[in-house]
Amino acid sequence: MLFHFRDKFPLLNPFWDKYLEYQQRLELPAKTVLLEEGKVSGQYIFIEKGCVRLFFNNDGNDKTVQFFFENEGLTSFESFVNNAPSAFTIETIEPSVVYLLPKQYVTQLMDELSHEPDFLKMMMQLSSLRQTHYINEFVSFIRDTPEERYQKLLTDRPHIVQRVPQHYFASYLGVSTVHLSRIKSKLAKGKLHF
Amino acid sequence: MLFHFRDKFPLLNPFWDKYLEYQQRLELPAKTVLLEEGKVSGQYIFIEKGCVRLFFNNDGNDKTVQFFFENEGLTSFESFVNNAPSAFTIETIEPSVVYLLPKQYVTQLMDELSHEPDFLKMMMQLSSLRQTHYINEFVSFIRDTPEERYQKLLTDRPHIVQRVPQHYFASYLGVSTVHLSRIKSKLAKGKLHF
DNA sequence: CCCTGACGATAACATATGTTATCGAGTTCA
DNA sequence: TGAACTCGATAACATATGTTATCGTCAGGG
CATH class of the missing domain: 1.10.10 (Arc Repressor Mutant, subunit A)
Incomplete structure (x- = not known):
């Protein structure tokens, strides 16, 4: 669900609600691949129950980059934004329940939202959070x-x-x-x- | 200068130009501190000539996080956005020429720009680039x-x-x-x- | 022109970490 | 229930990396 964003900026709630119906609910066993390395990301993933990991393959043994749990949303960001092959695979760790929103609706939703002044603030806030997250991961390695x-x-x-x-x-x-x-x-x- | 952003989205050029006059030009020797760890970032820095580094102190020996060169702009992003003490120090490496734009003008500029449809696109693009940069730094350490x-x-x-x-x-x-x-x-x- | 400090190479030693192999406990599934 | 598989602990060895100390070069400031 887009509950990920709900209530963070209440004025935007109607927008999220409008797209709820386009989501597909899936119950998946553990170790199910949601996006394969090398393919273009075509949907936004929201986790209702369970957890997933983002990883890449390195000569046979894979390296996990990030974990996601209940009420978190994800996609292979770079692949999604640039229509490029994903550098990462996304796979469930536990049996999970996820909601998928196809890219076309995400794009459509973004277009609608781009006229809302609060949306820019939300995006800035979110991107600041993400950036801080990855900087901290990086800094941790050199410290x-x-x-x-x-x-x-x-x-x-x-x-x-x-x-x-x-x-x-x-x-x-x-x-x-x-x-x-x-x-x-x-x-x-x-x-x-x- | 705000030349960093100039011409990336031509429609926005008038906005950059308007703020050029508020910038302060400085010629600095090597090893000059522009922002000290623990203080709140109060300006946007643009490098005309020379280079600077972003680092933090770790029991006496410091750890460099990032380098910036000619025609690049920087600030301690998290400190700037959240008005929080910076986790990093910014210091020139070579004798450098920099332009400083005080925070109040950056904020003002952002407010003006938030009504421009192209601005959101630019911000998304920039934030995607930054995010990709830091993810790659991080991934490099585990790969x-x-x-x-x-x-x-x-x-x-x-x-x-x-x-x-x-x-x-x-x-x-x-x-x-x-x-x-x-x-x-x-x-x-x-x-x-x- | 000398002195000093910044920078980088190298050696010697201690410690951290990777690799490979083996074992055992649980789980899953036929 | 037994076989296969997943997961994690451990040992033994090889390699990578940190620490400390020493030395040489070079550039800048008095």
């Missing part, structure tokens, strides 16, 4: 050790550690699965003062 | 080795390697200065088939 990144993941976004298989977020943290295992056992030992 | 990142810097943005002191882009690449030196000498040896 923190993998161990620190793991600990920040634990405190800042524990749901990832709890719900996502470890080998998926190992690549996200930039380490091998073996080393992530080492980090965990080292931290576990550190806690054992009794 | 490439430091050696590969150095080689890509050499081929994709050779001006950085040529004009920027090595210890600045070492931290940008996520390695120590010593290791960057090792990488260079290793690559130099590789070339010596004669």
Whole structure:
């Protein structure tokens, strides 16, 4: 659903509501591919239940870039905007319920909204948030050790550690699965003062 | 100058021109601080000549996040938009000539422009570019080795390697200065088939 | 013209991390 | 229920990388 945007700028609500009917609701098993690397992104994805990951393939072993959970929306942004082949695959991690809104309606909706003054503000706000997110990911790599990144993941976004298989977020943290295992056992030992 | 944006959407040119007079031209020596970490960003910076870097301090040794050269504009985006203390310092690397446009005029300009239909397109395009840039930086860390990142810097943005002191882009690449030196000498040896 | 500081190369050593292989616990499915 | 598969822990070894220290070159300022 477009609930992702609902109520952030109440004046825009009528627009979201108008497009609800064009969405397709899907119940998907785990490991279902929603967008394949190399294909052009043709829809906006909203997650009602479950979680998905964005990853790319690197000589056989894949590297996860981002995770999405309930009430979050996503698409391969660059592919979507530029009609270019996606650099990433999108795949469910858990059995999930998602809503898909085909690109033509997204475009149409954007055109309608472009006349609304609040829309620009919303887009600026959203793009500032996204940008900050990715800058922080990047900065974390030049500032923190993998161990620190793991600990920040634990405190800042524990749901990832709890719900996502470890080998998926190992690549996200930039380490091998073996080393992530080492980090965990080292931290576990550190806690054992009794 | 706002030449950064000029001619990208010709219909918007009159707006840029109108604000040219509010800019302050400065000739600065190397290592001049333009924005200090912890202070709120109060101006948009445009580089006419020279180059600057964006960095943050990490227990005494600083980490460079990004470089800017002639005809590029910058600000500490998050600080500027949210009126929040900047996480980064901005400093000249070479003796430089810059133009500063105070925040009040930027805000005023944005308000005027928000009524122009082309402006939204331009902002979307710019934000898509920025986002892609930072995603690529991030992805490079989980896909490439430091050696590969150095080689890509050499081929994709050779001006950085040529004009920027090595210890600045070492931290940008996520390695120590010593290791960057090792990488260079290793690559130099590789070339010596004669 | 010398002194100093900025910059970069290199060595030696310690630590972090990747790779490969093996094992075991759960889950899924026929 | 048994076979196949997914997931994660661990060991052993090789390599990558950080840290500290030393040295040489070069440019700028007195």
